[in-house]
Amino acid sequence: MLVRPALLPLWPPRVGDLFGREGPLVLEVGFGDGRFTAELAKAQPDWLILGAEVSAASVLRAYRRLKREGIGNVRLYHGQGPFALRNLVPPGSLKRVIVNFPDPWPKKRHQERRLLQEGFFRRLSTRLLAGGDLLLTTDHEEYFHFALAEAERTGLYRVEVKDPPEAHLRTKYALKWREAGRTFFHAVFTKVAEDPTPWPPTRRYEVAHALLKGELPKDLALARVPLPIPGGVAVFLEVARGEEGFYVLTHVEEEDLTQDLLLEVRRSSHGIYAGVSRFGSPLITEGVKEAVRALVRELGRRGLKVVQDHT
Secondary structure (H helix, E strand, O other), X not given: OEOOHHHOOOOOOOHHHHHOOOOOEEEEEOOOOOHHHHHHHHHOOOOEEEEEEOOHXXXXXXXXXXXXXXXXXXXXXXXXXXXXXHHOOOOOOEEEEEEEOOOOOOOHHHHHHOOOOHHHHHHHHOOEEEEEEXXXXXXXXXXXXHHHHHHHHHOOEEEEEEOOOHHXXXXXXXXXXXXXXXXXXXXXXXXXXXXXXXXXXXXXXXXOEEEEEOOOOOOOOOOOOOEEEOOEEEEEEEEEEOOOEEEEEEEEEOOXXXXXXXXXXXXXXXXXXXEXXXXXXXXXXXXXXXXXXXXXXXXXXXXXXXXXXXX
């Protein structure tokens, strides 16, 4: 089953609602083609496994594998692990998090993109059960020691370096790198305390649009420059003309969520509509609303007047 957060009425969903039954909840971040996920699900049929993966192609391969093997205790989310942790996992509910061979982002200027940083470990502590843990397996020694130091800095975990379990070395990349003779590193981070800072689910909204009066512009050239938004950036990538108006392909990056969505500027029975298109069921977040506000401001510079503002 694929999880579509935009269609969930409740954030985070109850475990029983998401899986159809109760049981120990496990999160796997970066499940790749799903072979490890499938093995784990069959070995632990009472576990409820939520997987997060940013690669659409990998999600499709994993989904087909699970369907083919008749595995029913896994739910897949196409997106970033921290977003799934924040919005799909109830506080204090996780038995385990599994991170196999995460992207090490080896260049110095890219290290802020690494998953296993102090902030992540602090927030993870709010979702783990008492005594819950995170298992890390990697072939990148520098990132491994970086993760150890980041976790120890929080004071919230007992950290144990161990030999990697054999099952963790049967992922796609592990099999490839084992043949190449690489060394593997493994650690268990067990929660011993919890960060006191609340980490509520991402706020989402029902609508983000405005109605304006005036003439629809003959063209709508928008500068392809970054627009600062709360916790991130938005960019108008491309504008296409349709029969009723314009469609604006927009890229929105927020703290733990990246979306490509369509904004519309078109005629309606009440004036000129400027706002989010429902195509693709985007999540309407504060960042998306800010992108719509920027679009409305641009239309204002072209002489249109706002008569209803729902941004």
